[in-house]
Structures are given as C-alpha cells and as structure tokens.
Amino acid sequence: MQPSHPLSSLPAGGRLTIGLDALVANWRDIRARVGAAETAAVVKGDGYGLGVEPVARALAAAGCRTFFVALPRGGVRLRAVLPDVTIYVLNGFFDGAGAVYRDARLRPVLGSLAEVDAWLAETGGDGEPVALHVDTGMNRLGLSAAEAAALSADAGRLARLRPALLMSHLACADQPEHVLNGEQIRRFAAARALFPGVPGSLSNSAGVDLGPAVHQDLVRPGIALYGARWAANVPPLRTVATLEGRLIQVNDVPPGAAVGYGATFRPARPSRIGVVSVGYADGFLRRIGGGATPSGAVAAVAGVRVPIAGRISMDMLAVDLTDAPREAAVRGGWVELFGPTVPIDEVAAHAETIGWELLTGLGDRYERRYLGG
Numbered sequence: 001m002q003p004s005h006p007l008s009s010l011p012a013g014g015r016l017t018i019g020l021d022a023l024v025a026n027w028r029d030i031r032a033r034v035g036a037a038e039t040a041a042v043v044k045g046d047g048y049g050l051g052v053e054p055v056a057r058a059l060a061a062a063g064c065r066t067f068f069v070a071l072p073r074g075g076v077r078l079r080a081v082l083p084d085v086t087i088y089v090l091n092g093f094f095d096g097a098g099a100v101y102r103d104a105r106l107r108p109v110l111g112s113l114a115e116v117d118a119w120l121a122e123t124g125g126d127g128e129p130v131a132l133h134v135d136t137g138m139n140r141l142g143l144s145a146a147e148a149a150a151l152s153a154d155a156g157r158l159a160r161l162r163p164a165l166l167m168s169h170l171a172c173a174d175q176p177e178h179v180l181n182g183e184q185i186r187r188f189a190a191a192r193a194l195f196p197g198v199p200g201s202l203s204n205s206a207g208v209d210l211g212p213a214v215h216q217d218l219v220r221p222g223i224a225l226y227g228a229r230w231a232a233n234v235p236p237l238r239t240v241a242t243l244e245g246r247l248i249q250v251n252d253v254p255p256g257a258a259v260g261y262g263a264t265f266r267p268a269r270p271s272r273i274g275v276v277s278v279g280y281a282d283g284f285l286r287r288i289g290g291g292a293t294p295s296g297a298v299a300a301v302a303g304v305r306v307p308i309a310g311r312i313s314m315d316m317l318a319v320d321l322t323d324a325p326r327e328a329a330v331r332g333g334w335v336e337l338f339g340p341t342v343p344i345d346e347v348a349a350h351a352e353t354i355g356w357e358l359l360t361g362l363g364d365r366y367e368r369r370y371l372g373g
C-alpha cells in the first residue's frame with residue numbers, strides 16, 4: 001500500500017537548517033591556511049549528522065576532490081552522487097566486501113598486514129589504490145613501525161597495493177603543547193621515509209593549527225567544516241547547523257509550581273513556560289537539562305536567550321519564555337536549541353560532551369533544510 005502522506009511531508013517537532021555556504025566558506029578558510037597541502041573533507045557519520053550527500057556535493061562543487069568516510073555504506077552513498085571524487089574508507093577493508101569497494105571505487109585505509117593481505121586476496125592486486133595507516137602513538141588503527149618496515153621491504157606486495165596516501169592520526173592535536181604531538185610527527189617522518197613518493201596526511205581539524213609539519217600533503221578536517229569547535233580554547237568557524245524546536249504549548253505557571261519530571265524547576269515569579277516538541281529521542285541529550293534549578297542550559301527565541309526549564313523528556317523539553325519577545329514566544333513558534341545565538345559547543349558542554357557527538361546523534365525526526373550550495 002502506498003502511504004498517502006509520505007513521511008517527509010509530515011509535521012516535524014524540530015527542524016535542522018544546514019548552511020551549505022557557511023560549510024563551503026569554512027572549507028575555503030582551512031584551504032587558505034594550509035598552503036600547498038590539499039584540503040580534503042571528512043564526511044563520516046553521515047556528514048557529521050548533516051547529510052553526507054548534500055554536504056559532499058557542496059564541497060565538491062567548491063573544489064574538494066578527496067573525501068573520507070568511515071564505512072563502505074557511507075562510501076557507496078557518496079559515490080552515488082559524486083562519480084569523480086576520491087573516496088577513502090577510514091575503517092579500512094571489511095572482509096568479503098571486495099566487490100563493493102571495486103564497484104563504488106572505494107579506497108580502503110589499510111592499517112595492518114592482515115588487512116593488507118585480505119585486501120590483496122579479494123582484489124587480486126588490481127583493485128583501487130589504497131591508503132596506508134601507520135600507527136604513530138595513538139594505538140588505535142595503523143601498521144606498527146615493524147609492520148610498516150616489513151611492507152616497505154616487500155616490493156611485490158607494494159606494487160600490487162599501489163599506496164596513494166600514507167596517513168596517521170594525532171591523539172592530542174587539540175592540545176598544541178602536548179608532548180605526544182612531537183613524538184607522532186617524528187614517527188610519521190620515519191614512516192614516510194619507508195615509502196618515498198607516497199603523499200602524507202596527518203592533520204584533522206585541530207592539526208591545521210599546528211603548522212606545516214602536520215599539514216604534510218593533505219589535511220583531513222571534519223568538525224571545523226561543520227562549524228563546531230575542535231579544541232577547548234579556539235573560536236569555531238562559521239555556524240553551519242541550526243537546530244530549532246516547535247512550540248506546541250505555552251502555559252502561565254505561578255511561582256513555586258513544578259515543571260517537568262522530578263519537579264526540578266520551580267520558577268520564583270509568575271512565568272510563561274513553553275513546551276518544545278524536541279527531546280532526547282531526537283538526540284537532544286537528557287544531560288543537557290541536568291537536574292538542577294536552573295541548570296544553566298539555554299535556548300533562544302528570536303535571538304533572545306531563555307533558560308531550559310527542568311528535565312528534558314523523550315519527545316519534549318520546556319523553556320522559560322517569561323523574558324522572551326511576546327510575539328515570537330507563541331504556540332507554533334520556533335525555539336533555537338543551538339545555532340547562531342546558542343553555540344553548539346555551549347550546549348554540548350552542558351551534557352559533558354562534544355560537538356561531534358551532539359551533531360552525529362541528532363537522529364532522523366527533524367525536517368532538514370539546506371540553504372545555499
């Protein structure tokens with residue numbers, strides 16, 4: 001049976017507005033800062049929750065040629081909209097999926113000799129070029145120094161692999177003074193000497209601040225493109241994502257009355273309390289509301305910051321609209337949950353998390369609007 005009302009036409013409790021022009025401007029800002037290095041884009045996690053297809057299309061139109069996804073499924077989605085770009089799969093090669101990588105022309109980022117051999121066994125040595133990931137001290141993914149040395153000495157295997165990129169990942173790029181940065185840069189230089197002629201890549205968003213030794217030949221920014229902070233004490237680039245919730249009820253509440261689960265919010269004065277149709281089932285984390293009165297977390301109405309009132313429910317949250325502009329604080333109006341007035345990083349901090357997690361957890365119940373691009 002055909003649904004008479006397609007899901008995308010149904011009312012949504014919240015809307016997510018994605019500024020593609022701001023995204024592209026952020027990418028250009030980074031490109032301007034890394035000199036001759038190529039500026040790629042990391043679009044894993046469904047383009048950091050903002051939609052891999054529109055995000056990557058906008059970046060490709062601006063000149064981005066190389067993209068990183070986490071999994072083959074992200075790569076397949078990307079290939080469907082961008083036939084000509086280079087796509088690397090950060091989580092590497094998944095055994096049995098050789099045909100997927102071949103058909104979508106996905107390049108695995110290979111991080112162990114076992115993975116190298118699995119790739120060669122399935123592709124017969126005439127698959128896509130690959131990236132090699134060397135571990136320089138994060139102890140997550142990557143060939144050990146010994147494995148890298150063994151591979152570099154094996155001309156036959158290398159010829160069949162055709163590595164097009166040598167990469168590693170910094171554990172503490174967001175802390176410029178951290179001793180591990182220098183150690184990782186030195187180990188990466190040693191690894192690059194094993195694979196002469198193969199371009200190198202070491203930088204995420206935070207690495208861009210660390211200069212040419214970290215920029216290498218290609219930088220891989222993610223979070224900076226999407227307008228959130230990549231380190232504690234840096235200002236973000238332009239705001240890209242704005243999250244808003246719809247006001248579904250506005251109530252007059254007397255002083256001392258309790259609002260929400262646990263009765264944690266009790267206004268001291270006669271108050272107008274707005275109920276917003278977004279909750280933790282939408283990835284607006286319950287921790288943001290805390291339990292204290294007031295928690296300190298805010299939303300905004302027509303550019304005016306207003307407190308979040310009490311606990312966040314599964315599908316709703318409450319805001320104290322007493323000091324909000326009257327004409328905007330009405331049933332059917334919109335409340336900014338993060339965006340130009342309430343920075344996403346401020347909201348993430350209330351939940352003791354980071355912009356990366358907030359963005360990628362937003363879920364699929366929002367109306368999504370793409371501006372520009």
Ligand SMILES: *Cc1c(COP(=O)(O)O)cnc(C)c1O
Binds near residue numbers: 169205
């Ligand atoms: C996620 C990721 C990036 C991008 O990191 P940001 O901090 O979002 O810029 C770059 N490289 C690797 C290997 C990653 O996993």
